[in-house]
Amino acid sequence: MSDIKPINPVVKQVLELGPTVLFFLIYLKIKEDTFVIAGTEYSGFIVAALVFVPILLFAMGVLWHLTGQLSRMQVFTAFMVIFFGALTAWFNDERFFKMKTTIVYGLFAALLGIGLLRGQSYLAYVMNEMMPMKSEGWMILTRRLCAAFAVLAIANELVWRTMSTDAWVKIETFGFPVALMAFLMWQFTALQGYLITDDPEKDA
Template structure:
């Protein structure tokens, strides 16, 4: 079997988060402009969305080249970005790209929910090697994360339907990821009792 390749953690973060930050910066630069292609006028938001897709694909390609692998979540998210980015450009309607976030969070929640109905934690299947934890802990975390994804999906719908595009872009780029990261950090802290410590008796 091919050996897994490791890369600098900072470079990995840049490749994973860089495209989203690039979208944000491009949007800020061209948000007030409009562009005409093939006789159709496109807003700065839609042009930024179109530019974002190849940037994301390039970053994922470099990440795959350097590590030899991509997570299922990365592949799924990339597919959603390409699909809804394409719809946004084709119909010249920014609502498709804004709805993408709702569907991504909704799909994550549905996947975790299906596992819970089967009495399983799909999180454990994906993350157990990185974070050994007892089954009870994984089930608790999965239930909470499933609910969190539902709340994020609802929040995205409320934001894009009731607030400005500027505010949605800022919340999408920074607000939702920070909220999710803070939630996960809090959960791992609360679930310390379920973590499996390495057996130190063998070293004695």
């Protein structure tokens, strides 16, 4: 932990959220255009998705340089973006990039679910040092977040299969992250009673 370098919270947020916002802006700019690359015709959405990959990697590289670390979730997300971005380009099919979100949320739900079946909270393993909480609280939060990720995975499938690409991009960029953030804030507030503080009488 001593190798972690401090970073301005605003800079951290820009590096974490900036690539997604840039993807959205690039998509808005070129969504009606068609590009011919190496003799193959690509839609504006696919080009925006491909441009998103180096933008994300650059932001992660800067974040790693400034802090000396990357979370497992960030590394996993980057791998998924690269993998499904490559499939999108290879098959010239935007559905692969849209399915990425379903698989990411689905895997998170599955991992948390596996832990629950084993009577464990993998969230506690990852976050307990950052936010000490009683084991009962971690189990409650893990169950709820597992369900939330499963709902988001299903919601993404419904959105990209039944709505326009425009609608999916907007919901993917803003709708899902805002919904997840609001859910987490609600849960942290609801589970305040399980937090471990420095007051032994309050924790008893």
